[in-house]
Amino acid sequence: MARPAPDSVTRVASIGAGPIGAGWSAHFLARGFDVTAYLHSLDELPAFKEILDTAWISLEALGLARGASRDRLTITGDLEQAVSQAQFVQESAPERLDLKQDLYEVLGETVPADVVISSSTSGLTMTEIQRRCSTPQRTLVGHPFNPPYLLPLVEIVGGRQTSAEALEWARDFYAHAGKAPLVMKKEIPGFVATRLQEALWREALHMVANGEASPEDIDTALINGPAPRMAIQGQCMAFHVACGEGGMATNLDQFGPALKLPWTRLDAPELTPELRDRMVDGCNEIAAGRHFEEMAAERDRAIVGVLKAVAAAKETRER
């Protein structure tokens, strides 16, 4: 079987019964795919079904794709059967390199030629995972964010032997499947989102270790400060829009020296003219000609909605 067009895929295989594997199964079912789930042991079935039940509540609330149904799920303990008809494979096996290498040796032979195999790995690189695979050019990482059935991000990155075409195909397929794909420029540990989150997490641990804040302080600060805004504008655009007409250029030219202040334990990079321009150009590209007032108004509408949504979600608790 040749690689189908990304938007013509109807059958996917999901390997793994944990929160990530079961979460992917739920996501693909909700988007209207036929899903074959491979469980390493059928003992995992109750836990798998429980995750699916939980996920389905939210997926229904978000809105299912036309024709989406849990009846389109096939569960099997036979790996070859799981993948033999698949047009795309999402692999979420345990995070052990030897185990994944063994698995990709098998998948390299059993998954139809050219069909993309995407790993949910968060800590391993595809260069390592694909080492013993006979068809490594179509293997890559498609790293989701937990819970994978709700958060749209998928970080895509290949290993040394992955083809550029496979990466492009994966980007288009994930977009077709309702995800927000991000194709990484380099194979770096932690991808983009986890690196950013990890920097924040380490600063938080330092603060708790030094008696500067409690875990509750950390969470209160995030929930009531940056988070509702970050759901509509990432850190780059939040600063760009906050600086009005001057945007990111004003932010860096005016507050650049503040980068050297001891406002975190992470050392600042050198603010070279090149870095400045990359930041400014990048923000202007995202803005795509929109005026900062328009973007600020959109931000405010979103924050109002986010605050209301969070309050509504808590209502059950407080009753």
Place this chain on the structure above:
Amino acid sequence: MARPAPDSVTRVASIGAGPIGAGWSAHFLARGFDVTAYLHSLDELPAFKEILDTAWISLEALGLARGASRDRLTITGDLEQAVSQAQFVQESAPERLDLKQDLYEVLGETVPADVVISSSTSGLTMTEIQRRCSTPQRTLVGHPFNPPYLLPLVEIVGGRQTSAEALEWARDFYAHAGKAPLVMKKEIPGFVATRLQEALWREALHMVANGEASPEDIDTALINGPAPRMAIQGQCMAFHVACGEGGMATNLDQFGPALKLPWTRLDAPELTPELRDRMVDGCNEIAAGRHFEEMAAERDRAIVGVLKAVAAAKETRER
């Protein structure tokens, strides 16, 4: 005038016409207070009114307090008149130490005795600002997050001469005024939220400088990954709940070694038994007996609402 009970305050003064000062005026008006705004120059009036107009759209959407009205705003260019009847003063003057020290020298004499004076400063310490104030015990920092009329966080911290009573009063008053107050344990640069945000920001700049990601990649990753979840659970509780029954203890005991991986340029703190226990105890306190499944369900409801709210806010743009 003695310090009134925090929940009996009806008249506040807001000093400053910039986005922060005007934003505070809008917030207090929406919560039903009489507000006197001090503008350093009446030339600032058009910009001040524009911010108020913009803020009011969102504040009405969120729901005004009973009796709230823009008619309850008085604008003046006379500082003494602005503060002489105030039961609380929020100061958002420009971020220059000499200017703030001069201002607090005047406010120390003109603001009624014991009435709390709270600074919006993000980069200066109250220990420095209050140095020439004759009544420093009632001066403190109440640092908002932009936009201050929408994001609930207020980080409260005193200077060396601030009284503990004033800090407690400010916490209670801000809570009464619809804010989420966080009283800081120490006077550290960047407070809690900005430190966390700054760690993330510096990692982002490093990634752009090294060609690992573009500003658009950074924002795509945040918006579609950690942000929608962080609006309901901060980083501590996100990890606590993601680890199921084992919670934060499992997170630290199992993934502790991963702290040493090069997943950010920020060095990890030593994961001492004491730090581990503080994190675990802190998360259990926030959970307050709730089962992780209940918290995961609340998280999922909130994320669904957040995603819908952000999509709705963008609808105008895409039409």
